Amino acid sequence: MTYLKAIVVGVATALAATVLLFVGMFVLPAWLSMAFSGSGGIGAVSIGSTSVGLVLIVGFAAGFFWTLRRRKRRGRSVREHVQHDDRQDSR
Numbered sequence: 120m121t122y123l124k125a126i127v128v129g130v131a132t133a134l135a136a137t138v139l140l141f142v143g144m145f146v147l148p149a150w151l152s153m154a155f156s157g158s159g160g161i162g163a164v165s166i167g168s169t170s171v172g173l174v175l176i177v178g179f180a181a182g183f184f185w186t187l188r189r190r191k192r193r194g195r196s197v198r199e200h201v202q203h204d205d206r207q208d209s210r
Contacts, residue, residue, distance in 0.1 A: 125186040132182025133175045140174045 121187065121190050125183045125190070128186040129179040129181075129183035132185075133178035136174050136178030136181075137171060140171065
């Protein structure tokens with residue numbers, strides 16, 4: 120179940136990173152040019168499949184490993200807490 124949740128979080132992170140890439144490359148420059156110069160236009164902005172693929176891979180890996188790291192830490196701390204309680208009961 121831990122790996123399934125990590126995969127779901129990884130996919131969600133990859134999609135969020137891709138949306139941020141598009142916003143950063145298209146929407147923000149168009150908005151800034153309209154806000155400061157009064158005319159619109161994106162200019163010469165292009166996103167290739169390599170950059171989108173790289174963002175997807177890095178986003179997935181970041182979300183996947185972050186979730187695994189959190190789950191392992193949480194599991195370890197619960198075990199340590201239970202062991203600590205067992206030691207106090209034996210005294």
